[in-house]
Amino acid sequence: MQITVTVNGAAHTREVEPRLLLVHFLRDELRLTGTHWGCDTSNCGVCVVQLDGQPVKSCTVLAVMADGREVRTVEGLAGAAGLDPVQQGFSDKHGLQCGFCTPGMMMTCRALLDRNPDPSDTEIRVAISGQICRCTGYENIVRSVRAAAEMERAARVEVEEVQA
Amino acid sequence: MQVPAQFDYERATGVRHAIALLTRYGPESRLVAGGHSLIPMMKLRIANPETLIDINDLDELTGISITDGALRIGAMVRHAELLDSPLAVEHFPILVDAERVIADPVVRNRGTIGGSLCQADPSEDLSAAFTALHAVAVIEGESGRREVPAREFHTGPYQTVVGDAEILVEVRVPIRTGSGSAYEKVERRVGDWAVAAGGAALWLDGDTVGEVGIGLTAVGAAHFCAPQAEDFLRGGPATEERFAEAGRIAAEHVRPTADQRGPEDYKRHLAGELTTRALRRAAARARGSEA
Numbered sequence: 001m002q003i004t005v006t007v008n009g010a011a012h013t014r015e016v017e018p019r020l021l022l023v024h025f026l027r028d029e030l031r032l033t034g035t036h037w038g039c040d041t042s043n044c045g046v047c048v049v050q051l052d053g054q055p056v057k058s059c060t061v062l063a064v065m066a067d068g069r070e071v072r073t074v075e076g077l078a079g080a081a082g083l084d085p086v087q088q089g090f091s092d093k094h095g096l097q098c099g100f101c102t103p104g105m106m107m108t109c110r111a112l113l114d115r116n117p118d119p120s121d122t123e124i125r126v127a128i129s130g131q132i133c134r135c136t137g138y139e140n141i142v143r144s145v146r147a148a149a150e151m152e153r154a155a156r157v158e159v160e161e162v163q164a
Numbered sequence: 165m166q167v168p169a170q171f172d173y174e175r176a177t178g179v180r181h182a183i184a185l186l187t188r189y190g191p192e193s194r195l196v197a198g199g200h201s202l203i204p205m206m207k208l209r210i211a212n213p214e215t216l217i218d219i220n221d222l223d224e225l226t227g228i229s230i231t232d233g234a235l236r237i238g239a240m241v242r243h244a245e246l247l248d249s250p251l252a253v254e255h256f257p258i259l260v261d262a263e264r265v266i267a268d269p270v271v272r273n274r275g276t277i278g279g280s281l282c283q284a285d286p287s288e289d290l291s292a293a294f295t296a297l298h299a300v301a302v303i304e305g306e307s308g309r310r311e312v313p314a315r316e317f318h319t320g321p322y323q324t325v326v327g328d329a330e331i332l333v334e335v336r337v338p339i340r341t342g343s344g345s346a347y348e349k350v351e352r353r354v355g356d357w358a359v360a361a362g363g364a365a366l367w368l369d370g371d372t373v374g375e376v377g378i379g380l381t382a383v384g385a386a387h388f389c390a391p392q393a394e395d396f397l398r399g400g401p402a403t404e405e406r407f408a409e410a411g412r413i414a415a416e417h418v419r420p421t422a423d424q425r426g427p428e429d430y431k432r433h434l435a436g437e438l439t440t441r442a443l444r445r446a447a448a449r450a451r452g453s454e455a
Contacts (some may be wrong), residue, residue: 001173018173018216019206040166040207042200042271043355054244054273060203061274063217064173065196108270129354130268 003067007032008076018064023047025063026073032072033147034103045131048104049073055108057130074103077110083157085148086110095144096137104131116150175218179304179331182219186329187306191216195331196220197240197279200271225278225333226394228252234300234336239278244269246277255338257449258442260344262293262423265347268355274397278332286321287357292379293347296363296442299337305330315387340375342368344450348438349381352425359425360383362414362438364446366402372396378410378443383435384419392417393439402447411440 004013007030014029026032026049035058038046049058050072060108077084086106089095096102105128112127119127124145125138133141144152174189176182181257186193194213196202197220205211219225219260225240235255237246246252247263266272266280266289281301294301294314301312303326314335317324326332349361361381367374378390393414400406415436422428434451448454 018171019168021167041204044455045268045270048270055270056274057200057270060200060271062173062196062199062203065199065220067175127269130270 001064003064005063005066005068006070008072016026016063020063022049022051022058022063022066022071025066026058026071026103029063032073032075034105036100036109038100043130043132046104047125048107048131050107050111053111053114055111071132072107074106077106084110085151086113086145088150088151089144089146090141093140093143095134095141097138101131101133101135105133105141109141109147109148112145113149113152115163117152119144119145168203169209169212171206171213172215172371173218174215175221176222179222179224179333182217182222182331182370183304183329185215185217185305186331189217191328192219194316195282198242198275199279200267200275201279201283201285210412218227219331230255230339231336236340237277237335237337239276239281239332239334241277243267243272243275243277247272254261255339255343256297256345256365258293258296258347258446259290260393261347261362262289262349262363265349265351265358271355277335281317282324282326282332283333284318284320284322284324285357286384289347289349289358289361289381291318292361292381292385292388293363294335294337294379296347296365296377296379297337298365298375298377299335301332302334302336303327303330304333309333309366311336315389318387340367342366342374342450344368344446344448346442346445346449348442348445350434350438360420360431360434360438362435362442364439364442366443366446366450368402368447368450371401371403373400373402377416378439380414380418380435380439382420382425383431384421385414385417385435389440390414397443402450404444407440407443407447409439410443411436414439419423 036046038044042057047058193215196216225238252259299314345365347363350359358381363379365377393410418435419432
């Protein structure tokens, strides 16, 4: 059947089988391979993307269920101004080693900061508790998200000062 | 690579439309809500529906509200929404206790209340919570709506009273004064199914138990409830000694099975201990004295 999914702001129309999973639609049909494909059982969280703004595990969503909806992937994080603060935070604080979990981690953490601009360490840990990282022990991921929150707070203060 | 077998896909635009589609495609069609139970089962080819009917557009099944003296929870309410609901915190904290330990935050963004209940997994948490609360499930079919008590909703593992061409539309929990409720779960790691869990709801009349509900998860309790322990408590004083005895009675009547999550005697022990702890916390909440 034909579906149209808006991915990172651009509408994509494809003919797909109803059984095609969203993760494979993104990777194989659209060649957006930043979204990783891991356990296939909604446990590991490497396939997390945002569906209508909410982080979801794309191995457990059918592509046809995303028809007419908006998907944001890791490729949609960086903008004209450069890296998203979450990406910058992961870079600055070594929030990754092998990088396999990183796209999913960043999409969840982006959604967390959109909802809660100043999360505690516990709130960060809870937010990523459905995602597995075997390199960092999570410590540097928490530091990365804190750094991103700090960057965004500094940017807000700057805007307020300019406006004042 | 895990991929479901082939199926046809339809997207329903309303409850009546969903029922019409279920009627048209027959017993080999299934509703899909969040899909976080059904899609994994389809990948494993344990479930092989010929047609999937997507009900994610059914706005009439969303929302949490107080309606006619009851907390009304739409079947399409996501777990994350119930967890964050101020109405649930205020009236039935057992639901918040349970939601906090269901899967993980990302899965909770997608999975739904109705999907969990209709999946009827014996290890699923909300079935016991709603059983403890004496909730009522509202089911709609071609001939209209019917109401079924939560403790009559499940007919066995993965089986409910919802007919082939019916849809669970909402769950209602009557609000009465003096209530307190709590849910206690033991899991091997965050997001796992319960080794065992127990939920309790109390409606106190002074220091007397006016009404009580006990729900048990993953320990082979028929209909997720513990009627013998409830009968023991009803009408008596709400004391620590009686909560301990109720736990003992509940443990006596469960039929857990040994699996990778633990042996039978350990699960039986948990059923009793978690019942007592849930009753203790429910009573503290009813009295407004939770530590």
